[in-house]
Amino acid sequence: MQYTFPLCVAIMSLNELMNEISNFVSERDWEQFHTPKNIAISVAIEAGELLECLQWDSPTTSEIMSDDKRLTAIADEIADVQIYLLRMCSLFDIDPIENSRRKLELNKKKYPAEEFSGSSRKYDS
Numbered sequence: 001m002q003y004t005f006p007l008c009v010a011i012m013s014l015n016e017l018m019n020e021i022s023n024f025v026s027e028r029d030w031e032q033f034h035t036p037k038n039i040a041i042s043v044a045i046e047a048g049e050l051l052e053c054l055q056w057d058s059p060t061t062s063e064i065m066s067d068d069k070r071l072t073a074i075a076d077e078i079a080d081v082q083i084y085l086l087r088m089c090s091l092f093d094i095d096p097i098e099n100s101r102r103k104l105e106l107n108k109k110k111y112p113a114e115e116f117s118g119s120s121r122k123y124d125s
């Protein structure tokens with residue numbers, strides 16, 4: 001059986017999602033715990049939980065896609081990482097789309113396609 005994500009009938013912008021996350025935090029009076037350090041630690045912890053989903057074996061993408069339970073677990077951890085990253089963007093008033101595009105442009109300069117196509121080497125090696 002193919003895993004299917006819930007159908008999203010409304011298009012939600014990242015700003016709307018960031019507001020929903022901020023409301024979630026505010027309703028629980030958790031702003032006091034959302035220091036930059038705590039959010040950064042939380043990103044790393046959730047990224048570790050994402051790694052945990054792949055610990056002890058090396059499934060291919062198609063193997064994961066055909067395993068509903070594993071795909072759901074991975075999607076949950078992706079969401080946790082993303083929520084904390086968006087929370088960090090809110091703390092610093094960073095537009096996540098503009099910021100990612102800005103960094104992608106830097107990466108394009110660091111890793112020109114004509115020089116790095118098919119290569120996994122680091123730019124300074």
Ligand SMILES: [Mg+2]
Nearest residue numbers: 046049077080
């Ligand atoms: Mg988690």
